[in-house]
Amino acid sequence: MKSYDLIVIGGGSGGLTVAAGAVGFGVKVALIEKEPEPGGDCLHIGCVPSKALIAAAKELHTAKKAAEAYGLELKGEANYLEAYRRVQAAKAAIQPHDSAERFRSMGVDVFQGHGQFRDKHHIEIKGGEVLYGKRIVIATGSRAAIPPIDGLQDVDFLTNESVFDIKALPESLVIIGAGPVGLELAQAFARLGSKVTVLERGSQILNKEDAELVPYAQAALEKEMSFVFKASVKKVEPMPDGRKRLWIERDGEKLQLETHAILIAAGRRPNTDRLGLLTIGIQMDGDHIAVKKTLQTSIPHIYAVGDVIKPYPFTHAAGMEGKIVVGNAVFGLKRKVSYDHVPWVIYTDPEIFHLGITEEEARKHVGDEVRIYKVTLDHVDRFITDRNTEGIVKVITDRKGRILGAHAAGNGAGDWMQQAVFMKRFGHKLPAISHVVHPYPARSEALLKTADQYWRDKLFQGGIAGRIMKAYVKWFR
The missing domain is CATH 3.50.50.60 (FAD/NAD(P)-binding domain)
Incomplete structure (x- = not known):
């Protein structure tokens, strides 16, 4: 029987982050992955193939729109096999970064098979050996929830x-x-x-x-x-x-x-039902694993990250959780997870960007202190030149300008709204973005205009600051 400082069950974003981080500090790590190659849902059946398919479909959609606008004629039907090949090519290009071979070269022992708890420290690989882990991380992801529909x-x-x-x-x-x-x-x-x-x-x-x-x-x-x-x-x-x-x-x-x-x-269902968790007494939250802020389960040397825990089934959330577990499991730290600054994007066209709380949530929890700043994309020059003006940027702050939420619908919103994530994470107030020079014309000007709106409201729409400013201007003239 082999013994390890750390066993990671599941080779998705969270599990790979933990394995790579821990082995880099000299920890003896085992990674158990049920599929032939690590990478998890994101690489094989989630983020990567879906975005490749979306990109192929958008190219075709754009070509049809352009042909119509310029009086050209497109004939025939699209060859779906080309989209299929693009999906497979995207997965193949990214797979080496997450491959078993790469992780073995880093010093991780990679086992292919289904891992199940025999007791609180021993993991049995179905049809294979039993491993001992001083500490264990569960990162087995989720699968599609199938509704109980007759037939x-x-x-x-x-x-x-x-x-x-x-x-x-x-x-x-x-x-x-x-x-x-x-x-x-x-x-x-x-x-x-x-x-x-x-x-x-x-x-x-x-x-x-x-x-x-x-x-x-x-x-x-x-x-x-x-x-x-x-x-x-x-x-x-x-x-x-x-x-x-x-x-x-x-x-x-x-x-x-x-x-x-x-x-x-x-919806999604966490992959927790075949791990033998009830046998060892891990506390559950429905189908999910209950964890503390330190991402420890009810058994302190066992941690959980990714889709097996609440609240967010996102690849980037799992990666963040994995980094926290590296510090806690390897160094004995007590770092706590926070989801206050975790954004998400829905990659439709227009893209939907979400950070923090909505206006409805803000008014419910903050009340009259809420301030709303919004700009429709038909007021942003780059979207006008692109002839793609359907959308909106909306920033929610407290009365001092601290960002409570930032939301957008628009072409590429997941990219040009990222500066809002930085600002919220590091406590920068909305008006600070007015002091950042943006190249013209850029789509990020949409967020800049919300900050300009803040200053207009602050200085020229009444209040003590506004009255003082108007009095000064009158005197200076």
């Missing part, structure tokens, strides 16, 4: 685990779920040529986003696909020609949909 198991359906392997574009596609995964893939397949219908149990999309952003996203998406809101899928059945029929209820009304393919995008 669903009798038809072929897609999830994020299989959709990137199809080599033919479905003529029609019904997507169950309008979360980030559902919306991103819906738009990509619609642009590639599928007739897409999205079913959503709620009354709108993006219910976690600031309400003022939602109309921009929904209006854009409704031009490319159909939505059925307040929809509950009661039954699915196969049809003789290979299509599927869905039986749906909407506000008491019964509907039927026929489609060539079904994609399930109804």
Whole structure:
């Protein structure tokens, strides 16, 4: 039996961050990964393939729009195999960075197989050996949650685990779920040529986003696909020609949909059910593992990161958690995780950027101290020159200008809103961005204009500062 200072179960973003960080400090590390190669969902069936597919679909969409605008004619159908090849090429290009070979070269012992707790310190690799770990990190990720729909198991359906392997574009596609995964893939397949219908149990999309952003996203998406809101899928059945029929209820009304393919995008389920956690007495929070702020479980030498814990199933959140665990598990520190400055982006077109709290949340928790600064993109010169002015930037502060939340809908928002993350993380107030010179014309000017708006309101819209400034100007003249 081999003994290790640290065993990491799961080779996704969080697990690889822990393994690479720990071995760099001379710690003896074992990494257990159930798939043939590490990289996790993000590389194999998540972020990387989805963004490659989105990029391919956007190129085609842009070409069609440009042809129409310039009086050109595009003929024929898009070759979906080209999009498929791009997805596979993107994964292949990134895989070496996360490969078992690379981690072995760093000094990590990599084991392929399913790891399960035999007791609080011993991990059994299914069909293989048993490893001893002084400390253990659980980073086994999540999988698609499959809703209990009558007949669903009798038809072929897609999830994020299989959709990137199809080599033919479905003529029609019904997507169950309008979360980030559902919306991103819906738009990509619609642009590639599928007739897409999205079913959503709620009354709108993006219910976690600031309400003022939602109309921009929904209006854009409704031009490319159909939505059925307040929809509950009661039954699915196969049809003789290979299509599927869905039986749906909407506000008491019964509907039927026929489609060539079904994609399930109804949320994620943490991979905690095959680890033997109850056997060793780890405290759970539903299907998730309960952790302290130090990311320790109820058994102090066992940590957990990534999708197996709450609140965020994001690759970048798992990476952040992994860095904290390196310090705590390797050096015995008690660093605490904070999600106050973790942003996320929904990679639809327009992109949706989210940082901190929404206006509704701010008014509920902060009250009258809230200040709102917003700029629509039709007032930003670069978006005007790009002829892509649909969108908005919205920054929420307290009365002193400290950023509580920053949100945007617009082309590339995930990139040009990053300066808001830096400002919030390091306590810079919104007006400080007015002192940063931005190249003209840049899309980041959208955020700059919110800071300019702050100064206009502060100096010229009343209050003591405004009265003093006006009095001084009058005297100076």
